[in-house]
Structure formats: C-alpha cells, structure tokens
Amino acid sequence: MQKGIISELYRPRGYGFIRSMNEEKVFFHASNLVNVKYEKLKEGDIVHFETLKNNKGYKAINIKCQFENKTTPGINPAVKLGHFNSSEKDILNALSKIFYLTNGGAVFKMGTNSQYAYCLLKPTTFFSEQFNLNREIVLVFSNYETFEPRTLDAISKAYSLVSELRVDKICSIVVSKDSQFEKKLKDLLKSNIEMQVVIPFSYGELLSIIKFPDKYYDLIIKRFRTYFYERDLFAFFAPLQKDLYFFGRQAYVQDLVNKHFTNENSGVFGLRRSGKTSVLNAVCRTLNRIDGKWILIDCEVLSNLRWNTALYYIVQAICKQYKIKLLHNKMDYTDEDVAILFEQDMLYCNDQLKGKSLLVLIDEIEHITFEIALSNNWRKDDDFIRFWRVLRGYYQKYPNKMTFIIAGTNPKSIETSFIDGYDNPLFKQLPSDKYLGTFSVQDTKEMINKLGAYMGLKFDDIVSANISQEMGGHPFLIRQFCSKVNEFINQKHLEKPIVITKVIYDQVLPIFEEKDLHDYCEMIINVLKTSYSEEYKMLENIALENKQVILEQRDNKSIFYHLIGYGLIEKTGDFFGFRNEAVKKYIQQKNKYNKLLKTDEEKWAEISERRNKIEPSLRTIVKLQLKSSLGETTGKTKILNAMKAETQQKYKSLSYNDLFDTKKCEVYFYQMSKIIIDNWKLFSNLFSLNKNTFQSYTTIINNLRADCHAAPVSNSELQSFRGAISSLEKEINNAV
Known part of the structure; x- marks a missing residue:
C-alpha cells in the first residue's frame, strides 16, 4: 500500500485528493x-491506500486512516493571536491547515527599534515522518521591507523565550516582508554552515495564494524539502562552534568540566580531524551555561x-574577554x-572574576613544542621550558584559581621527561x-540518523554498524562518508526520504575509497609519519599482515602505545588488529x-x-618525442x-599513428624501451637517470615477461623488479 496525506476535501460532493509521498495527487x-x-476526515490526516486505474487516471481505493499518535492541523483553542x-493572522490561519498552532507566542524587541513576533507550530505526523520534526517549530515574523542579518538573532531570542525542551533546535520558520528574503538568506548561509535549517517565506508569496489550499500546501512542502533535503548537514570541515551538530562526546565534555572544578588538569590528544577543537568549544559552551x-x-x-x-x-x-583593565x-x-x-595579573583577574577558577584551554600544543615547533625559539631554545615553568608554577601555587587543558595531535610535550638535560615541566602533569x-x-548511529533524518536519509542498523567499523569511529571520516x-542519492535522483540499506552502502564505499579516502587518511595520520616513524612502520606491518x-x-609496548591511544589498532592477548578499516585500506593500497x-x-x-x-x-x-624531434617519416x-x-x-x-595503436600493432614495453635506449640523445632530457641506469632497469623488467609465467619467481628477483619499476x-x- 502507498502512504499519503489528505490534501483537499470537497465536503458537499463527498470526494477529495490525497497527496502521495512522491507528491502526486x-x-x-x-x-x-x-x-x-x-x-471525520480532516486535511492533513495520514492515510494508507491502494490505486486503481480508470479512464480518467488513477483513483485511491481501500483507504485506511492512520490514527496512532497523530498530530493533525488546527489551532489550539487557548491560542491568542491579538x-x-x-x-x-491570515498567514497563520492558512498554516493551521498544515500545522497545529500550539502557542501564540508574543511580540519582542531587539535593541531599541526592532520588533518581531513569534509563535509555535507543531508539525503534523506527516511532517514528522518526512523531516524528523518531533517538537514544536519556532515561527518568527519580520515585518520589515528589507531583510537584515539581525533577523537571525531574533530567532535565537525567540528560542530563549520558550522551554528548550519544547522546541526543535534544528529548524525554524521565518516570514519576512522582503521579497528577496530567500535569496539573501542563501547568500548568508554560505558563510555560516552551522546555522540551523531556516525555512524562509515572504509575506507576499504566502498571502498571494492564501485562497488556494493546494498551492499553499505545494509551496510549504517544497520549501521544506528544498531546505532540508538539499542541504548537506554532514559536510563540515571546520571545528564545530555550536551544540546543534555536536554528537557523541557530551559525557566526555562533562568529565573535562568536572576535572576543572576538582582542580585537575587534562589532556585532549588525538589524530587530526578527530574533533579535539570541537570538544574544547563544547567545554567552553558548557561553562558558559553555568557562568x-x-x-x-x-x-x-x-x-x-x-x-x-x-x-x-x-x-x-583574559582581560579582553572579561572586560578587565590591564595592570601592566x-x-x-x-x-x-x-x-x-x-x-600578580592572574590573581587580579581572579579577583575581578569574583574568585571563580579559570580554565585555560591550550589548543594545538605542537606549535610551541620543543623539537617540532616551526619557530626556532620554541623548537631549539628554552622558550617551552620557561613558559611552562611559570604557568605550571602558578597552578601549583593556586590550584583552586586556575587549571588547564592541553590539546593537540602530538603528545610529545607531556611524554618527554628531559629536554636538553632539564626537567620537562609538563612531564607526568x-x-x-x-x-x-x-x-x-x-x-x-545517533549522529548519522539524527542529521540524516533531516536530510531525508535513514541509515539502517546494519549500515550504521558498518560505517562505524569501516571508519574506525573517526567522526570526520564518518561525516564525509555520509556526505558521499x-x-x-542526489546524483541518482533517488526519492527522499529513503532508507540507506547495505545495497546503497556497497555502491558508495568504493566511490569514497577511490575519490576521497587517500587524501583524508593522508591528512589524518600524518602525525605518525612525521613524529613516530617506527610506530608508523609497525602500522604498515599490521596492515600488510607481516606476522613475523x-x-x-x-612485547615492545612503546612501539604500539600511540597506535592504540589514537584508536587505530587494538590488542587482544598477543594479537593486534585494526580498529579503523579505512586507514588499513589506505595503507594497504x-x-x-x-x-x-x-x-x-x-x-x-x-x-x-x-x-x-x-x-x-x-x-x-x-610517440611525441620522435615526432617532435624527427618527424613522422x-x-x-x-x-x-x-x-x-x-x-x-x-x-x-x-x-x-597506427604503429602506436595496440589494436593494430604489437609494440610493447620491450620495443618502447629499446627505441629510447637506441636513441638516447633524443630522450635523455626527459629523464634524471643516465643511459646505463635506465637500460639496467628495463633489462630487469624485460627479463620477467608475461610469456614466462610458468617459471618461478624468487624473492630476490621480485625485489629487483620492484626496485627497478x-x-x-x-x-x-x-x-x-
């Protein structure tokens, strides 16, 4: 059976129209x-039905109304719209044929002159299923002829006026008098990818079709589809600044905050793009909520x-952020x-902050770490030691006034005991x-289905588990794969909402591995290549299954230490294996x-x-060199x-030209290499090798020809071939 929504009812005549999930009437x-x-039937009711073809097209038969837990359109009798x-009011009355108006909201001011009005709309069951909207939506009216970015601040203000548990944080509706509102909003969102999904309408477009319920419904549903289904909520590259798209580490963030309040320092180390800075931003937001x-x-x-x-x-x-006057x-x-x-300055700041302990979050520590920093004074001189002696000394003297979190990809700064014969101030801190x-x-599963549902994607449990395992739980890789x-889905014009099954997963994974995986993995594990070469070599051995x-x-714990810490491999008994299949495939390739x-x-x-x-x-x-140097004849x-x-x-x-066409002429590696060697003066400028070296390489390769497949190949012959080719x-x- 098909599923749809009652879009039109013609009571006197006893008929109506159903809008199917693929938007057909x-x-x-x-x-x-x-x-x-x-x-008893109402517009907005969800129904299940079958179709029968007649001489006028298709008609719905065997229609069953879906009753359970449904929200139907209308206006709460207690709502005041004065x-x-x-x-x-006309717009809200029309919207009440599609949504349930639960709360009339209020008028509020922004600054001294700007005034806005808001209300709350409850999505019907149909909208909930289409766009994963289960809570009320904030609708803001901007009664100004020209849209200004401060209108988006009005959304935040409206949210602050209602219980955060009541409203959907990822979606809001804005109605503006500016006829160019939608275009201006799109331009604004290009520079603010973490902005929630804002569904834009103008007064004019809504009022112009207010007497045409079918057109009204079409406009609303298409606008929602455009702003939900055409936006890629997975395609984030920069650290997350808001809670809206932050997943999976709320408990970890709270633990860092708790350590601060118990006067403990913390470290947040991980591979690139693993979410370190996003975690630090989340810690800051958590502290903001409790002052x-x-x-x-x-x-x-x-x-x-x-x-x-x-x-x-x-x-x-510190003084700039908290508006404190500098003493020095x-x-x-x-x-x-x-x-x-x-x-003196830190004690003065603490006094100005009313004695509240300050958390200093120090990100990308490798930029000031001895031996690996780019600046000579941090890399070679004693700047690192002197800097941390002072900072650590203040913490040790006043642990209830300041703690710190150190974050980065390379934990060298906290793992090295001595630096040029001096104690490392951060060792074992x-x-x-x-x-x-x-x-x-x-x-x-929580992240990809929460974000995916807003985009019309539902990842089944098997696919969610496969993605987690394949990407090794690395949030950046997970997001980029889901973006792919x-x-x-968009390129194949598959209709949304859609369930992402293993069939689709199996189609996308090879594309992702071919086009994106290499660059992502190269970036992510670069810290191992540059700083822990022995461990990276071991990672290669594990990927290539060099068991010996x-x-x-x-038993050499140090060589596996960072690999396990970064979550790339795991150890069970005497056995080692990969946790991140994507990195494993990258290394194997x-x-x-x-x-x-x-x-x-x-x-x-x-x-x-x-x-x-x-x-x-x-x-x-x-072909090109002979032609350019000697001519075709x-x-x-x-x-x-x-x-x-x-x-x-x-x-x-x-x-x-035909002599170089393999379908017409049998000219292969042996002949090509012979031409180059016999005419070395014509080709020498193309290669950094001399003639003898080039000839020795081609001889090694030619000695292992396809027509010798029956002969055994020794390991030394294979190594010689590999070196030459x-x-x-x-x-x-x-x-x-």
Whole structure:
C-alpha cells in the first residue's frame, strides 16, 4: 500500500485528493474509505491506500486512516493571536491547515527599534515522518521591507523565550516582508554552515495564494524539502562552534568540566580531524551555561611570540574577554620580571572574576613544542621550558584559581621527561587518559540518523554498524562518508526520504575509497609519519599482515602505545588488529607493492599489472618525442628498426599513428624501451637517470615477461623488479 496525506476535501460532493509521498495527487471518493467516516476526515490526516486505474487516471481505493499518535492541523483553542497584524493572522490561519498552532507566542524587541513576533507550530505526523520534526517549530515574523542579518538573532531570542525542551533546535520558520528574503538568506548561509535549517517565506508569496489550499500546501512542502533535503548537514570541515551538530562526546565534555572544578588538569590528544577543537568549544559552551570562566588559547598565535610575551598574551586575552583593565603592558614582561607580574595579573583577574577558577584551554600544543615547533625559539631554545615553568608554577601555587587543558595531535610535550638535560615541566602533569576516544557504534548511529533524518536519509542498523567499523569511529571520516552517500542519492535522483540499506552502502564505499579516502587518511595520520616513524612502520606491518615482524615486537609496548591511544589498532592477548578499516585500506593500497607475496601466481600478477600500467605512458613519450624531434617519416623508421625483420614486414604499411595503436600493432614495453635506449640523445632530457641506469632497469623488467609465467619467481628477483619499476614509474610520471 502507498502512504499519503489528505490534501483537499470537497465536503458537499463527498470526494477529495490525497497527496502521495512522491507528491502526486490522487483522487478518492468517500465510498472507498475503510476505517473512518468521510465527515471525520480532516486535511492533513495520514492515510494508507491502494490505486486503481480508470479512464480518467488513477483513483485511491481501500483507504485506511492512520490514527496512532497523530498530530493533525488546527489551532489550539487557548491560542491568542491579538498581537499579530491582519496579514500575519491570515498567514497563520492558512498554516493551521498544515500545522497545529500550539502557542501564540508574543511580540519582542531587539535593541531599541526592532520588533518581531513569534509563535509555535507543531508539525503534523506527516511532517514528522518526512523531516524528523518531533517538537514544536519556532515561527518568527519580520515585518520589515528589507531583510537584515539581525533577523537571525531574533530567532535565537525567540528560542530563549520558550522551554528548550519544547522546541526543535534544528529548524525554524521565518516570514519576512522582503521579497528577496530567500535569496539573501542563501547568500548568508554560505558563510555560516552551522546555522540551523531556516525555512524562509515572504509575506507576499504566502498571502498571494492564501485562497488556494493546494498551492499553499505545494509551496510549504517544497520549501521544506528544498531546505532540508538539499542541504548537506554532514559536510563540515571546520571545528564545530555550536551544540546543534555536536554528537557523541557530551559525557566526555562533562568529565573535562568536572576535572576543572576538582582542580585537575587534562589532556585532549588525538589524530587530526578527530574533533579535539570541537570538544574544547563544547567545554567552553558548557561553562558558559553555568557562568564558568575560561579562555581558549591557540598555540599557533603563541608560536610567533617569545615565551614571556606569550604569557602576557594569555593575560591580555583574559582581560579582553572579561572586560578587565590591564595592570601592566607588554614591555613590563621582561625575562626577569615575567613570573612575578604574571602571578600578580592572574590573581587580579581572579579577583575581578569574583574568585571563580579559570580554565585555560591550550589548543594545538605542537606549535610551541620543543623539537617540532616551526619557530626556532620554541623548537631549539628554552622558550617551552620557561613558559611552562611559570604557568605550571602558578597552578601549583593556586590550584583552586586556575587549571588547564592541553590539546593537540602530538603528545610529545607531556611524554618527554628531559629536554636538553632539564626537567620537562609538563612531564607526568596530566592523567593517563589523555586520548580522545573514537565514536562507538551507538554514537555513530545517533549522529548519522539524527542529521540524516533531516536530510531525508535513514541509515539502517546494519549500515550504521558498518560505517562505524569501516571508519574506525573517526567522526570526520564518518561525516564525509555520509556526505558521499547523500551526494550519491542526489546524483541518482533517488526519492527522499529513503532508507540507506547495505545495497546503497556497497555502491558508495568504493566511490569514497577511490575519490576521497587517500587524501583524508593522508591528512589524518600524518602525525605518525612525521613524529613516530617506527610506530608508523609497525602500522604498515599490521596492515600488510607481516606476522613475523609483529611477533618479534609484540612485547615492545612503546612501539604500539600511540597506535592504540589514537584508536587505530587494538590488542587482544598477543594479537593486534585494526580498529579503523579505512586507514588499513589506505595503507594497504599505498604499500600494495611492498607486501610480502607468497606464491608465484601473486608475484606474476603484480609484475603484469605494473608493466601494463606504464606501457601506455611509455608509448606516449616515444610517440611525441620522435615526432617532435624527427618527424613522422623518420620516426616511423626508428620504430620499425626496433622490430624483428618479420615483424617489420607485417607493420611497414601502417601509418605513424597506427604503429602506436595496440589494436593494430604489437609494440610493447620491450620495443618502447629499446627505441629510447637506441636513441638516447633524443630522450635523455626527459629523464634524471643516465643511459646505463635506465637500460639496467628495463633489462630487469624485460627479463620477467608475461610469456614466462610458468617459471618461478624468487624473492630476490621480485625485489629487483620492484626496485627497478618503482624508479621507472617515477621517471615516466615526471616525463609525462
């Protein structure tokens, strides 16, 4: 049976129309109702029905009304609309044929001159199912001829006037007098991707069709579909600034806040794009709700300062954020006086903050970490030690006045005991649980179905579990994969809402792996490559299943420490395995030709594949270089001279271009390499190798030809082949 909503009723004649889920209008007659009387039927009721074709088209039969837990259109009898003008009342009366008006709201002011009105609408069951809207929606009227961005602030103000548990935080409706409102809003949202879904209407467009219920319904449903289904709520790249799209780590955030109030410092370390800065932002928002005090410091800014002025910068930032008058200036913070002045300034700030403990959140610590910072004074000099001696000293003296959270990708700053023979002030200053955990299956399911439902996507349980496992619970990878799912659905013009089953998942995963995964993984695990090369090498061994190497190192805890901490691998007994299948596939693909091959069949498969890959490029190089240097006639002679006599006779009638067409001429790797070697002066400028080296590489490759597949390939022969062809691949790619 199909599902739809009663969109029109013609009472005197006993018939009406159903709007199906794919927006088609289907005629029905009262005689085809099964479980409800025509007199009891209302516009907005959800029905299930079958269709029957007649000479006028299709009509609905066997119509059953859905009664359970339904919200039907209308106006709550207790609602008062006296504060709305006549146009707004007309609009609300029309909307009450689609929504249930639960609360008349009020008029409120923004600033000294701006005035807005709001009310609350309850989505009908149909809207709830289509757009995952289960709570009331705030509707704001902006009775001004020109839309200004402050109208969006009016939405926030309206939210503050009602219980946050009552309204839907992700969606609101704004009705403006500006006829260009929709266009202006779209332009504004381009620079504010975390803005909630705002459904825009103008007074004019709503009033112009107020007497045409069918057009009214079409406009409302299409506008909702546009702003929900065409927006990609997964496509976030920057750290999240609002709670609206923050998932999975509320308990972790609360734990960090609790540690602050018990005078404990904390660490938040993880791979790139794992959500560290989003967590810090969430901590700040949590403190704001309880009037807690905090300051967020980006170490990229500190990296451009010396240690003493970096401390002054922290004091300056606190004073600026909380409107506190500075006691000292930057020039006062000399090497000799900085510790004393910093303590005086921090105590003064604490007094101005009424004794409330301050949480200092220090993000991207690697920018000021010894040995890895970009600035010489932090990387090589003693700025790190001096800076943290002062900051740690203040904390140790006044633990109830300040704590800190250190966040970053590289925990070197807190794991190293000595720096050039001096004690590291941060060593053993943080609890052991400093790594940011990955998403559980439940976290993944909650996030993708909450956001997906607003976009018309419902991920079934199997797919949710697969996504969580495949992406290793990494929230950025999860979001980007789901974004690719949404892109696939739109490109294939599949109708929303739609259930994302394993069939669709299996279609999208190879596309994601081919087009996006490499770049994302390269970015995410770069910290291992640059800072923990031995551990990255072990990660490669685990991905390539080099069991002997893993077995030899299984008791070396240090080599697995960060891999486990970052959530890339897990250990059970003496066995290690990947938690992040996406990273595993990336490493396997990147090291495809480094894997230890056990059978001759596997070895010959690699040899053939790699030869076949470079042959077309080699053919292109020879074709273009001979033509540009010698012309087609002489070039053709050079090609034929590289062939055996009987082969020359076979192909001498072919044109120059046809000699390079594999369907017409058998010219392969051997012939191409021979032409290059015999005419080295014509090709030498294309390669960084000398002639002898080039010839030795091609000889090694030619000795392992496809017609020798029956012969065994030793490990030493395979290693020689890999070395030769890897070098040639780079040379040929550069030449092309």
